[in-house]
Amino acid sequence: MKDPVEGGWSRGETFEEFLSRRGVSRREFLTFCGRMAACFAAAAALPGGSHALAEEMAQKLSGARRPSVIYLQLQECTGCLESLLRSGSSPIDRLVLEQVSLDYNELLMAPSGSAAEEVLREAAAKPHLLLVNGSVPLGYDGACCTIGGDSAANILRRAAQKADAIMAVGACAEYGCVQAASPNLTGAVGVSDVITDRPVVNISGCPPIAETITATLTYYLAYGHPPPLDGMGRPLFAYGQRIHDKCPRRASFDAGQFAERFDDENARRGHCLYRLGCKGPATFAPCATLEWNLGQSFPIKAGHPCLGCTERHFYDRMTPFYRRLPGFVVPGLGVEATANTIGAAAVVASVGGVMVHSAATVIAKKRAKKAQPETLPLAVLGDKEKPEEEGDKRA
Amino acid sequence: MSLYQIPESEIRIELGDPVPFAGRKRRDLLIAAALGAPFGTADPVDLALLSAASKKEDLRHYEQTGFTPLEPQLARSVARVRRVDSGEEALIARGEVDTILYLCHPDEATRYRAELQAEMQMTHGFRALGVGRGSIAADGTERWEFLGYIPVRATRQKSRRSEEPRDFYYVPVWDWQLRVLHWLSVLLIVILSLTGLLMGSSRFVYGVTDGYSNYLSWLRLTHFVAGWLLLCAAILRIAGLFLASNRFQRWYALFPVRLRDLKNLLQVAQNYLFCRFDRPPHYIGHNPLQQVAYTAIFGVGLLALFTGFALYALYSPDNWFFGYLVRFDNLVGVQYLRLAHQLIMWIFLAFIPIHVYLSVRADTVEREGALSSIVSGGRWCRKGTRFEDADAIDD
Ligand code: HEM
Ligand code: HEM
Numbered sequence: 001m002k003d004p005v006e007g008g009w010s011r012g013e014t015f016e017e018f019l020s021r022r023g024v025s026r027r028e029f030l031t032f033c034g035r036m037a038a039c040f041a042a043a044a045a046l047p048g049g050s051h052a053l054a055e056e057m058a059q060k061l062s063g064a065r066r067p068s069v070i071y072l073q074l075q076e077c078t079g080c081l082e083s084l085l086r087s088g089s090s091p092i093d094r095l096v097l098e099q100v101s102l103d104y105n106e107l108l109m110a111p112s113g114s115a116a117e118e119v120l121r122e123a124a125a126k127p128h129l130l131l132v133n134g135s136v137p138l139g140y141d142g143a144c145c146t147i148g149g150d151s152a153a154n155i156l157r158r159a160a161q162k163a164d165a166i167m168a169v170g171a172c173a174e175y176g177c178v179q180a181a182s183p184n185l186t187g188a189v190g191v192s193d194v195i196t197d198r199p200v201v202n203i204s205g206c207p208p209i210a211e212t213i214t215a216t217l218t219y220y221l222a223y224g225h226p227p228p229l230d231g232m233g234r235p236l237f238a239y240g241q242r243i244h245d246k247c248p249r250r251a252s253f254d255a256g257q258f259a260e261r262f263d264d265e266n267a268r269r270g271h272c273l274y275r276l277g278c279k280g281p282a283t284f285a286p287c288a289t290l291e292w293n294l295g296q297s298f299p300i301k302a303g304h305p306c307l308g309c310t311e312r313h314f315y316d317r318m319t320p321f322y323r324r325l326p327g328f329v330v331p332g333l334g335v336e337a338t339a340n341t342i343g344a345a346a347v348v349a350s351v352g353g354v355m356v357h358s359a360a361t362v363i364a365k366k367r368a369k370k371a372q373p374e375t376l377p378l379a380v381l382g383d384k385e386k387p388e389e390e391g392d393k394r395a
Numbered sequence: 396m397s398l399y400q401i402p403e404s405e406i407r408i409e410l411g412d413p414v415p416f417a418g419r420k421r422r423d424l425l426i427a428a429a430l431g432a433p434f435g436t437a438d439p440v441d442l443a444l445l446s447a448a449s450k451k452e453d454l455r456h457y458e459q460t461g462f463t464p465l466e467p468q469l470a471r472s473v474a475r476v477r478r479v480d481s482g483e484e485a486l487i488a489r490g491e492v493d494t495i496l497y498l499c500h501p502d503e504a505t506r507y508r509a510e511l512q513a514e515m516q517m518t519h520g521f522r523a524l525g526v527g528r529g530s531i532a533a534d535g536t537e538r539w540e541f542l543g544y545i546p547v548r549a550t551r552q553k554s555r556r557s558e559e560p561r562d563f564y565y566v567p568v569w570d571w572q573l574r575v576l577h578w579l580s581v582l583l584i585v586i587l588s589l590t591g592l593l594m595g596s597s598r599f600v601y602g603v604t605d606g607y608s609n610y611l612s613w614l615r616l617t618h619f620v621a622g623w624l625l626l627c628a629a630i631l632r633i634a635g636l637f638l639a640s641n642r643f644q645r646w647y648a649l650f651p652v653r654l655r656d657l658k659n660l661l662q663v664a665q666n667y668l669f670c671r672f673d674r675p676p677h678y679i680g681h682n683p684l685q686q687v688a689y690t691a692i693f694g695v696g697l698l699a700l701f702t703g704f705a706l707y708a709l710y711s712p713d714n715w716f717f718g719y720l721v722r723f724d725n726l727v728g729v730q731y732l733r734l735a736h737q738l739i740m741w742i743f744l745a746f747i748p749i750h751v752y753l754s755v756r757a758d759t760v761e762r763e764g765a766l767s768s769i770v771s772g773g774r775w776c777r778k779g780t781r782f783e784d785a786d787a788i789d790d
């Protein structure tokens with residue numbers, strides 16, 4: 001962040017002024033702050049109870065001013081923005097989006113063509129927040145994704161120049177997601193691979209839960225700096241714990257009760273999906289706590305194993321999605337084997353090898369006993385030295 | 396290598412039963428053959444004959460008064476021997492059976508029989524040493540008599556166990572610390588493999604546990620506790636590599652890289668592959684092949700620990716140490732780490748049968764006493780055996 005201003009964003013109209021202009025009551029505002037605080041407190045990384053946090057946040061947020069936001073959409077599927085818009089959030093959530101002055105966004109803005117380009121140029125020249133969806137394809141000189149005739153990389157660099165903060169929203173913006181999966185035809189990379197000289201906050205997920213985006217934004221507006229991050233640049237309040245550790249099916253995992261098929265008895269009983277390939281044990285995401293669409297549900301609750309979409313390169317590394325462990329293609333045979341079949345085969349081979357070897361030892365010993373080795377040359381019989389030795393090869 | 400370069404101790408002379416002719420006794424034939432040896436001989440066959448004959452008769456009763464060494468054309472040697480007490484003189488000729496027969500002119504039947512039998516001896520790997528005795532008449536004429544022959548064989552076959560020296564001395568090889576660590580690790584690895592297998596495939600309890608239980612939690616707890624203990628064992632073992640006073644346990648013992656070791660490595664490998672049957676070089680500690688296997692299994696053990704703790708680290712990514720391991724997880728991909736972790740277990744399981752077999756084999760076939768050494772800490776070494784790694788041990 002450029003000189004983080006303690007005390008929140010401080011340019012333009014304040015948030016409180018904006019809200020009262022829009023007819024939002026103080027009570028509604030406090031409720032919102034309470035929800036956000038609960039969201040952060042889930043991480044338990046922040047001191048103080050969530051109530052005190054809500055008060056503090058309300059106070060800070062009221063004084064914050066509306067920032068100008070550029071929300072770029074590069075090589076992506078618009079799913080992240082869909083997630084944000086269709087989260088079914090309360091009006092106040094939407095207001096958080098409205099309280100920012102969303103100056104440029106391809107999907108939502110009214111202007112088009114050169115008018116839109118003009119808006120972007122103007123907004124980028126002023127201090128602003130930069131949100132990015134989508135990866136940046138670097139292959140073919142950036143020809144794989146162009147807007148207004150310029151490559152995604154150039155657009156991103158220009159927009160980032162004057163930005164106070166940069167948030168990469170979604171797996172594409174974080175590292176390239178599906179486009180970057182092997183063999184990565186377009187050379188897709190994430191925002192932090194292009195903007196290397198500044199910190200980038202990554203909101204992981206394909207797509208991320210709407211609340212993690214709004215909460216991160218809210219935190220930034222209130223405090224003027226991003227929330228605590230993990231090693232991958234992800235906000236700890238959302239990505240600090242594994243799904244597995246908060247999963248409603250965890251009890252059946254601990255009991256060793258697993259659904260083996262999607263339609264078996266255990267699946268109907270709601271048992272753990274581990275053996276169906278659930279990646280919850282390796283996935284750091286708030287799905288199990290926040291859940292989706294206003295806390296309605298999330299994949300595991302709905303009976304589908306977690307795909308691990310908040311982890312880097314999940315398309316390469318969490319696959320096969322419906323198996324617990326990756327398999328091997330046995331070279332030559334073309335069949336896929338699991339580590340257990342290969343391992344069991346190795347053990348059988350080793351036991352077999354031991355048996356064969358001990359049998360061979362017994363035979364060799366027997367033969368050695370029976371064999372009558374030829375005598376070496378005998379001096380007493382007048383033999384001359386012979387160059388080759390015979391006693392050596394047999395025994 | 397010719398007979399003459401083979402160290403004497405490694406040549407084995409076998410004397411067959413003497414076959415006397417003309418109604419003689421075996422004993423006489425043997426004594427005559429021994430007396431036919433040149434005085435002060437170093438020939439192994441002569442020595443064997445002398446030692447065999449000296450058990451029957453005190454050879455100090457005789458004295459050699461002349462010796463005509465073996466000439467290529469005649470193919471026989473003649474010794475002139477005098478009995479000390481009576482002063483009686485005799486000539487003793489030794490050589491190929493034909494030659495001696497030619498010298499002695501026995502009757503046709505004896506000749507025929509002797510030649511046939513001498514050839515028969517060849518088919519058993521023996522050669523026949525013919526012996527003739529000539530008495531000197533008062534007028535100086537010699538009268539030769541065919542005494543018979545002795546089957547002789549010289550081989551480089553290793554001596555039979557029963558013929559080896561009986562004396563042993565005790566060498567302490569492994570400290571009790573190392574033995575405790577070995578068996579502790581064995582126990583832990585067995586536990587880890589069992590719990591790991593069950594964690595991976597809970598089929599055992601599938602359908603058995605109904606309702607609430609902590610079955611898998613207990614498995615995991617056992618696995619992790621055993622994992623921590625294995626880490627302790629590994630740390631102690633590694634510390635021992637540098638602190639142990641026992642040089643079979645110090646770190647350089649892990650790397651048999653001297654030229655001699657590499658040569659021996661090849662030989663031992665050939666021995667195990669039945670390409671070669673002579674006795675492999677003796678080691679008090681491990682022979683280079685064993686050592687390479689152990690060093691490799693140490694490496695595998697460290698990998699098991701590393702991958703295990705890298706998976707374990709997911710429990711607490713904000714721990715300062717586990718944080719690094721989680722970074723490693725992100726580098727490789729958790730699923731592939733799991734796969735590696737599981738494969739490592741199979742490497743252990745495949746290693747155990749071979750390892751146990753080779754240990755048992757070392758005790759029974761090679762008589763190296765390995766099995767006892769990992770239990771009692773020491774082993775009995777035969778006196779006179781040359782050990783490749785015994786420079787510091789004096790017997
Ligand atoms: C020789 C040593 C070990 C063996 C043979 C072994 C074996 C296994 C096996 C077979 C699994 C199940 C893998 C699967 O199917 O998903 C497993 C999982 C695991 N092991 Fe080990 N392990 C060993 C050492 C360790 C150590 C030292 C640790 C460290 C604490 C450890 C921690 C774990 C963890 C965290 C898991 C993952 C459990 C999960 O993801 O559900 N292991 N181990
Ligand atoms: C996972 C299981 C095992 C592992 C990883 C293992 C590893 C090792 C290692 C590394 C050594 C070398 C000594 C040292 O430097 O510490 C050794 C020695 C030995 N192990 Fe094991 N071992 C295992 C299981 C067993 C079992 C089940 C037996 C049972 C018979 C056994 C018998 C021996 C013997 C006899 C020696 C001594 C060899 C000698 O002195 O030359 N081991 N083992």
Ligand code: SF4
Nearest residue numbers: 244247272273278280
């Ligand atoms: S369903 Fe997935 S996240 Fe939930 S307990 Fe099972 S493995 Fe863990």
